[in-house]
Amino acid sequence: MTQIFAHRGYSALFAENTMSAFLEAEKAGADGLELDVQLTRDGEIVVIHDEKVDRTTNGHGFVKDFSYKEISRLNANKKGIKKEPIPSLIEVFEWLKTNQLICNIEMKNGLFPYEGMEKKVIDLIRKYELSNRIIISSFNHYSIVNSYRLAPEIETAPLFLEAIYMPWIYSQSIRAKGIHPKHSSIPDHIISTTLDNGIAVRPYTVNREVDLKRLFRLKCTAVITDNPVKALKIKKQYEKRP
Incomplete structure (x- = not known):
């Protein structure tokens, strides 16, 4: 049965990568979350997508140039009335201990190769005993391999x-148990063959009905979507079919 992962939380309706977006994703019935992490100047792991704070907050500049104290004062809810701080990964993990959601952590270390980020994230995962509910992903595949070497028990x-070409072979070669492809770049037969070879397939960012239906039909492991409510509604309709 295809799982529903809320992309940056329930980001279709709530400020992305905020505790509100995560809480609402859980309320909506999502199976998991996808979130992004970066490091502050003083080495705290914070949940934010862009390397700069400009798009999603009322601040300006690079995440790496803020101290944790400085970045936590920013408002990550530009469009709404309620102030939303940028969460720390610790805050998210404290909350994850109260539920059973899966959490896909994307390491945003492509532009800035944050030194020691993998170890910091892994140490925290182990501290909160969440190894069996976390998937570490990244566009930086060196980081994926490094994460596996540090923690072979955590899925990458x-x-x-x-x-x-042949993503299942590539995944096996770097000891990854899944792939997270852009949904429009992976054809049906590649999804099916990857799944047949025991590799999980969780395409992103799947928001249109036609795309959701295609991936439910192919029995993808999960879909990563901005709108978990819409995805769940379509999934239920799909599962009712004979």
Whole structure:
């Protein structure tokens, strides 16, 4: 049965990568979350997608140039009335201990190769005993391999923008148990063959009905979507069919 992962939380209706977006995703019935992590100047792991804070907050500049204290003062809810801070990964993990959601952590270390990020994230996962509920993903595949070497018990999944030849072979070669491809770049037969070879397939960012239906039909492991409510509604309709 295809799982529903809320992309940056329930980001279709709530400020992305905020605790509100995560809480609402859980309320909506999502199976898991996808979120992004970066490091502050003083080495705290914070949940934010862009390397700069400009798009999603009322601040300006690179995440790496803020101290944790400085970045936590920013408002990550530009469009709404309620102030939303940028969460720390610790805050998210404290909350994850109260539920059973799966959490896909995307390491945003492509532009800035944050030194020691993998170890910091893994140490925290182990501290909160969440190893069996976390998937580490990244477009930086060196980071994926490094994560596996540090913690072979935690699932890893490389992210892809473009199509890749025989992704199941590639995944096996880097010890990844899944792939997270852009949904429009992976054809049906590649999804099916990857799944047949025991590799999980969780395409992103799947928001249109036609795309959701295609991936439910192919029995993808999960879909990563901005709108878990819409995805669940379509999934239920799909499962009712004979």
